Amino acid sequence: MRANALSGELRLILILGDQLSDDLSALREGDADRDVIVMAEVQAETDYVPHHPKKIAFLFSAMRKHAAHLRKQGWTVRYATLDDPDNTQSIPGEMLRAAEATGATEAIGTEPGEFRLISALEDAPIPVHLFPDDRFLCSHAEFEGWAEGRKELRMEWFYREMRRKTGLMMEGDRPAGGKWNYDHDNRKRAPRGLTVPGPLRHEPDRITRDVIEMVRNRFGDRYGSVNDFWFGTSRDMALESLGHFVQHSLPTFGDYQDAMVTGEPFLFHALLSPYLNAGLLGWREVCDAAQAAWMAGDVPINAAEGFIRQIIGWREYIRGIYFREGPDYTSRNALGADRDLPEFYWTGDTDMRCLSETIGTTMAEAYAHHIQRLMVTGNFAILAGLDPAQVHEWYLVVYADAYEWVEAPNVIGMSQFADGGVVASKPYVSGGNYINRMSDYCKTCAYVVEQKSGEGTCPFNLLYWGFLDRHRDRFQGNPRMAQMYRTWDRMDADHRQTVLTEASDILRKLDAGDRI
Numbered sequence: 001m002r003a004n005a006l007s008g009e010l011r012l013i014l015i016l017g018d019q020l021s022d023d024l025s026a027l028r029e030g031d032a033d034r035d036v037i038v039m040a041e042v043q044a045e046t047d048y049v050p051h052h053p054k055k056i057a058f059l060f061s062a063m064r065k066h067a068a069h070l071r072k073q074g075w076t077v078r079y080a081t082l083d084d085p086d087n088t089q090s091i092p093g094e095m096l097r098a099a100e101a102t103g104a105t106e107a108i109g110t111e112p113g114e115f116r117l118i119s120a121l122e123d124a125p126i127p128v129h130l131f132p133d134d135r136f137l138c139s140h141a142e143f144e145g146w147a148e149g150r151k152e153l154r155m156e157w158f159y160r161e162m163r164r165k166t167g168l169m170m171e172g173d174r175p176a177g178g179k180w181n182y183d184h185d186n187r188k189r190a191p192r193g194l195t196v197p198g199p200l201r202h203e204p205d206r207i208t209r210d211v212i213e214m215v216r217n218r219f220g221d222r223y224g225s226v227n228d229f230w231f232g233t234s235r236d237m238a239l240e241s242l243g244h245f246v247q248h249s250l251p252t253f254g255d256y257q258d259a260m261v262t263g264e265p266f267l268f269h270a271l272l273s274p275y276l277n278a279g280l281l282g283w284r285e286v287c288d289a290a291q292a293a294w295m296a297g298d299v300p301i302n303a304a305e306g307f308i309r310q311i312i313g314w315r316e317y318i319r320g321i322y323f324r325e326g327p328d329y330t331s332r333n334a335l336g337a338d339r340d341l342p343e344f345y346w347t348g349d350t351d352m353r354c355l356s357e358t359i360g361t362t363m364a365e366a367y368a369h370h371i372q373r374l375m376v377t378g379n380f381a382i383l384a385g386l387d388p389a390q391v392h393e394w395y396l397v398v399y400a401d402a403y404e405w406v407e408a409p410n411v412i413g414m415s416q417f418a419d420g421g422v423v424a425s426k427p428y429v430s431g432g433n434y435i436n437r438m439s440d441y442c443k444t445c446a447y448v449v450e451q452k453s454g455e456g457t458c459p460f461n462l463l464y465w466g467f468l469d470r471h472r473d474r475f476q477g478n479p480r481m482a483q484m485y486r487t488w489d490r491m492d493a494d495h496r497q498t499v500l501t502e503a504s505d506i507l508r509k510l511d512a513g514d515r516i
Helices: 025-029 043-047 053-072 091-102 115-122 140-147 155-166 206-219 235-256 273-278 283-295 301-325 327-331 353-365 370-383 388-398 404-415 432-438 459-470 482-490 493-512
Strands: 012-014 036-040 076-080 107-110 128-131
Touching: 012 025, 012 091, 025 107, 025 128, 036 053, 036 091, 053 076, 053 206, 053 273, 076 091, 091 115, 115 128, 140 155, 140 301, 155 301, 235 273, 235 283, 235 301, 283 301, 301 327, 301 404, 327 388, 327 404, 353 370, 370 388, 370 404, 370 432, 370 459, 388 404, 432 459, 459 482, 459 493
Parallel strands: 012 036, 012 107, 036 076, 107 128
Antiparallel strands: none
16 A cells, blocks of 8 residues: 555655665655655765775666666656765755755655664654565565474575475476486586686766766775776666676586686676666566576576576575564674684785685675685684674675675675574585685695695684684584584594694784784
């Protein structure tokens, strides 16, 4: 039912920077002949964490184009640019300014994806009625219904429900090919000489160039750079990027989705998450494109299934976790980790090749793929006992696709196990061998991944055993970790002590700010 639909009074319709969709609940509830859309570039949103300049440029350019699109559809749009001298530099402030200018006494909007903004709108200077964000497959109520009474909220079971609900890659009640999950086919190491198409690069147009210049002037001292900007900033560009991925990268995406290669930051990854999370693409059209390519015989089943699982499985599941767990989720710290984030997370200045490569890519592109995030930067963070709140904020700062609803459960839950096992059944930790198996980083590293102790040993090897020893009481009874504790216990006692001493030495260097 429309809020105040019969009153005939002008209302404001708030559209946020990650709500750039025609199919937005607030727009459906609005009246183009009467209501006024409010969109605003504000300092409060660029500064609650110091976002990467490329993320800011992407969103502001996309917002400006979406505002122009809405005007062509007949809407009245009040748009405040960041450099508008009258800009109050906050969403509530811009709503009040619009209300004073138009005479509106109430506003409607679509539910934001962060508790921070939901709270801000609850305290806004004029009443704001928020409608559900139904651009997602699974509503809050549906996720709660699925989760109710379960001892473990495992993504795999949720994913199967979403497959049944959508009919994607289903043959009646059974999954296509007879299996729900083809992950075992998606763990190949990239061979030498592999041809990598990369994502579609869009040449900045006039609107985007103007935004880039403003961002460079205002945020040029931040982590990362706005140089070599190539993101698409309109729906048409996002659709072109989707088509490019499905044709050129999806056929090989499955095989090498976990691989890492020096100098190849993108490999076969889609880089559609910035477009999806900002609203320029919808989950259904993305999944339909992948399914159509598989049905046409252009894409193998392991690639199509693996990609669709990330969209209707993992993405929807993570959002469900965020809203189910509540506003205190980002403050959880089940492992009691309290070490400060090392400076090299902001500079890439480390002798560990995997970390320097991943952080360097992140600085340049506002992007790293999921294995780099989970098994390189995230793995080091949990092994070293870094404060999960600081790790969470770093991920929110540096990635163009990061919004708290999707970033926090991935970091607090999946990566850092700070939620105590809500998301993950075990901590995702490994020594250097995993990184060596899935990448070529170790070949040019200053450390020796095959070495178990002594000068030059890969820090991942030492910190891994130090982590297991430190948290033995919590994890030794975990069936998925029992084998590693048996391996540790079979080691010579003197070797175990040497490993723990050398792991402690690395942590002392981190605390002292020494180079690692």
